[in-house]
Amino acid sequence: MEQNDHLGQARDVTEFPFGADFQSILSLIGDGVVSTDHTGRIILFNRAAEDIFGYTSDEVLGGSIDALVPTRFHDRHREDVDRFCSSNAPLRRFMGEGREVLGRRKNGEELSIEATLSRQMIGGQHIVTVVIRDVSARKTAERHRQLVASEVAHRLRNTMTVVNSIVTLSARRAASVIEFKEAVLGRFEAISRTNDALVSGSSTDVSFRLLLESELAPYRDDDSKITLTGPDIALDGQGAVALALVLHELATNAAKYGALSTSAGRLNVDWKVPVDAPPLLDVTWQERNGPLVAPPTRRGFGSELIARSLGVHGGTAISSYAASGVGCSIRLPLTGAPPLPQ
Known part of the structure; x- marks a missing residue:
């Protein structure tokens, strides 16, 4: 009361x-x-x-x-x-x-x-x-903008590091200015395609299948030439850029010297995420029916770039040079990115 x-x-x-x-x-x-x-x-x-x-x-x-x-x-x-x-x-x-x-x-x-x-x-x-x-809605939007800005800055720093490495190593290995130009532009295009995929998506992840299809699109003159098999896995931005460079090197070499350089050549790319291991992407690149393969006598820029790109993220790439075709086994730890929704 x-x-x-x-x-x-x-x-x-x-x-x-x-x-x-x-x-x-x-x-x-x-x-x-x-x-x-x-x-x-x-x-x-x-x-x-x-x-x-x-x-x-x-x-x-x-x-x-x-x-x-x-x-x-x-x-x-x-x-x-x-x-x-x-x-x-x-x-x-x-x-x-x-x-x-x-x-x-x-x-x-x-x-x-x-x-x-x-x-x-x-x-x-x-x-x-x-x-x-x-002002909760406005504050949420501001925090989202700050997050996006930080992500863009982070990606830019990483990309510039990769660009610097590409230019330095390409210049060291190139036999001519024309070769240097072609190598650098091709690798920059691979990065550009990956960044386009990241920017156009609704999240900070990108589909591994999308990376593959984008990189191999110029060589798919018929559906039987290239076979892609595996679940739709989401990669974070850094992992996607690293793999884009690796795929570009493999595809370029296959188009110049390997299975993608002849009409009879075939390429199979299989990938999975083993259930009995820490989250990682397991990729098998296998060429066949192309020109006769001989092991390289020295480690080229492509091999060095592949090793560097994956090594920074704890990944590995083991190449094989059987006479029937070049192969490459790639393993890259995943940072908790799940398969993309179907």
């Missing part, structure tokens, strides 16, 4: 000077408006505040403002309010300048808010009013 008497007095503070018309005006305001007395008890709670916090006014009027504040901020909030009410002069200011301000809904969910505080002496006591705007 004593609490109800206090609640009645608190309500009189706002209703007496303004009346029913004021309450009607408050109900039309799009921002939440919440007022408390000097003890922190809520004496005004408009319709927008009900929508923001999920409470009806009857549920909160007379109760503590703590219901709208995350528990871990209760002490700090009371200290801030006490300092704000240390003077009787009217004052208005933004709440939490330079930091994110959080509220708490009835269901316990926290929300980002923008708030303006004002104080006024009414009926001999401090009345604190806060005008509240729910």
